Amino acid sequence: MSLSTPKSNLNNKTLISFQNVTKIYPRNVGALTDISFEIKEGEFVCLAGRSGAGKTTLLKLLMAEEKPTEGKIFFNGTEVSKIKPKDLPLFRRKIGAVFQDYKLLSSKTVYGNIAYAMEVVGFDKEEIDQDVPQVLDIVGLSACSDHFPEELSGGERQRVAIARALVTRPKLICADEPTGNLDPYHTRDIIQLFLKIQELGATIILSTHNREIINGLKKRVITIDNGKIIRDEQRGRFIC
Amino acid sequence: MLIFFKKILKFSWESFSRNKGLFLTTTFIITITTSLIVGLFLLRGLANSLVSSLEEKVDISVYFSLNTPEEDILKVKEELSGIPEVKDIRYISREEALSLFREKHKDNPVIIESLEEIGDNPLSAHLNIKAWQASQYEQISNFLEQGSHKETIEKIDYHQNKTIIERMFSISSTIEKASLLFILVSALLAILVAFNTVRLSIFNLRREISIMRLVGASNWLIRGPFIVQGVISAMLATVITLSIFGFASYFLSSKIEVLIAGFNLFEYFKSNLGTVISIQLISALGLGTIPSLIATRKYLKI
Numbered sequence: 159m160s161l162s163t164p165k166s167n168l169n170n171k172t173l174i175s176f177q178n179v180t181k182i183y184p185r186n187v188g189a190l191t192d193i194s195f196e197i198k199e200g201e202f203v204c205l206a207g208r209s210g211a212g213k214t215t216l217l218k219l220l221m222a223e224e225k226p227t228e229g230k231i232f233f234n235g236t237e238v239s240k241i242k243p244k245d246l247p248l249f250r251r252k253i254g255a256v257f258q259d260y261k262l263l264s265s266k267t268v269y270g271n272i273a274y275a276m277e278v279v280g281f282d283k284e285e286i287d288q289d290v291p292q293v294l295d296i297v298g299l300s301a302c303s304d305h306f307p308e309e310l311s312g313g314e315r316q317r318v319a320i321a322r323a324l325v326t327r328p329k330l331i332c333a334d335e336p337t338g339n340l341d342p343y344h345t346r347d348i349i350q351l352f353l354k355i356q357e358l359g360a361t362i363i364l365s366t367h368n369r370e371i372i373n374g375l376k377k378r379v380i381t382i383d384n385g386k387i388i389r390d391e392q393r394g395r396f397i398c
Numbered sequence: 399m400l401i402f403f404k405k406i407l408k409f410s411w412e413s414f415s416r417n418k419g420l421f422l423t424t425t426f427i428i429t430i431t432t433s434l435i436v437g438l439f440l441l442r443g444l445a446n447s448l449v450s451s452l453e454e455k456v457d458i459s460v461y462f463s464l465n466t467p468e469e470d471i472l473k474v475k476e477e478l479s480g481i482p483e484v485k486d487i488r489y490i491s492r493e494e495a496l497s498l499f500r501e502k503h504k505d506n507p508v509i510i511e512s513l514e515e516i517g518d519n520p521l522s523a524h525l526n527i528k529a530w531q532a533s534q535y536e537q538i539s540n541f542l543e544q545g546s547h548k549e550t551i552e553k554i555d556y557h558q559n560k561t562i563i564e565r566m567f568s569i570s571s572t573i574e575k576a577s578l579l580f581i582l583v584s585a586l587l588a589i590l591v592a593f594n595t596v597r598l599s600i601f602n603l604r605r606e607i608s609i610m611r612l613v614g615a616s617n618w619l620i621r622g623p624f625i626v627q628g629v630i631s632a633m634l635a636t637v638i639t640l641s642i643f644g645f646a647s648y649f650l651s652s653k654i655e656v657l658i659a660g661f662n663l664f665e666y667f668k669s670n671l672g673t674v675i676s677i678q679l680i681s682a683l684g685l686g687t688i689p690s691l692i693a694t695r696k697y698l699k700i
Contacts, residue, residue: 243617246617247616263609277405278405278614278615279614280401282401
């Protein structure tokens with residue numbers, strides 16, 4: 159697949175399904191209660207809610223970093239909690255993750271950070287040399303490929319993280335508060351980038367508590383409060 | 399597979415270059431433990447050689463009464479020859495004993511003069527008996543003490559030698575036990591140090607590890623470098639220990655040969671090189687990789 163080839167987004171196939179999911183951490187700390195929803199392939203979904211509402215837990219459950227206490231989670235027809243430990247790496251390759259703290263390697267250049275992600279999952283050098291420049295072009299960092307993360311602004315670092323998430327061609331991009339450390343200008347750029355990635359065919363889950371982002375996107379919004387879904391609207395708005 | 403292995407080696411190198419101090423500590427402690435194991439092996443060779451050279455020197459002598467006829471003594475000799483424990487018997491007649499005595503004390507005029515004073519030959523005829531092993535002397539001594547010619551036997555000098563032989567065995571067995579205890583303690587230390595090295599490496603590399611997990615690196619690609627580091631530590635420790643013992647046995651060989659005639663330490667080291675390398679590799683690999691496997695299982699949440 160060429161990274162620059164747009165695909166028709168949004169079809170009717172269900173990519174993610176949460177069925178009555180509850181997560182209780184040790185010492186009876188409840189994080190999520192009876193969560194159920196579905197996300198179709200190619201959708202752009204915002205997860206809204208205040209800090210501590212349960213957005214990150216929901217993403218961790220989806221990426222199989224945690225197991226649900228009750229209920230089932232399906233990704234592309236596979237029940238996530240039933241995946242064997244040895245198959246988890248293969249499963250995680252289908253999901254690109256972006257975090258607030260970027261999670262970049264300071265010892266590697268922009269190019270190196272992206273190439274590293276391809277290298278560990280088994281791409282050969284030829285593919286790496288071909289795909290990294292393409293993905294850098296998509297995120298608009300072609301001129302910075304030799305820079306180290308410390309030499310970049312917060313917005314640029316986040317774009318490197320998005321490029322890294324994108325380069326292994328995942329079906330889904332999960333972004334957990336990706337604009338939390340950014341000013342409004344960089345925030346706007348990053349959101350535009352996610353929209354562009356959705357146009358290229360990926361499904362996006364964007365977790366945020368930023369009112370402007372949610373109201374500006376006019377996309378589906380699932381609002382979580384105290385571990386429960388309180389609203390799920392197709393063209394949602396941020397409501398306190 | 400080859401590409402996968404190359405990747406593991408590359409990540410091992412990156413991990414090594416960030417944890418050189420810890421890596422060297424592990425290598426050092428594994429070197430000490432394998433050195434102790436090889437040292438014990440050489441010490442056993444040395445002790446065995448010492449025991450057999452002393453065994454060579456040990457014999458028992460049976461002294462007969464002065465008036466015992468020669469044919470009776472020769473009969474005893476013949477009976478003894480039939481015992482499987484006996485390796486060699488030599489008959490020393492009274493005349494031969496006297497001439498040996500004279501030869502031995504020719505520089506001591508007082509003894510020679512005293513002998514002249516006595517006039518007659520005061521020495522008894524005797525049999526010098528050698529057994530195959532030191533432990534067999536007791537059986538030979540019992541045979542003589544309970545045999546039909548016990549009336550003619552004046553003295554058996556086994557009991558003096560017995561103490562020396564037993565002390566020698568006791569010393570070598572104590573050395574062996576102490577070394578084994580020392581090796582066990584060092585092995586435990588080596589395992590703990592290697593285990594903590596891997597634990598600290600995991601902590602130092604937690605960012606890389608979390609990114610590897612994030613992008614879906616396979617479990618073995620994450621665990622592999624820590625185990626490869628254990629293997630490299632083990633190999634390095636083996637080379638260091640081999641070099642130390644190679645040089646040490648070469649330079650100490652002549653000095654040890656003075657103390658224990660017939661034992662060439664360097665030759666012994668060379669002729670047992672295969673065994674030495676095998677012992678070292680097995681113990682070093684065990685010490686280097688088992689803690690890595692346990693630590694990565696315990697602390698690397700995949």
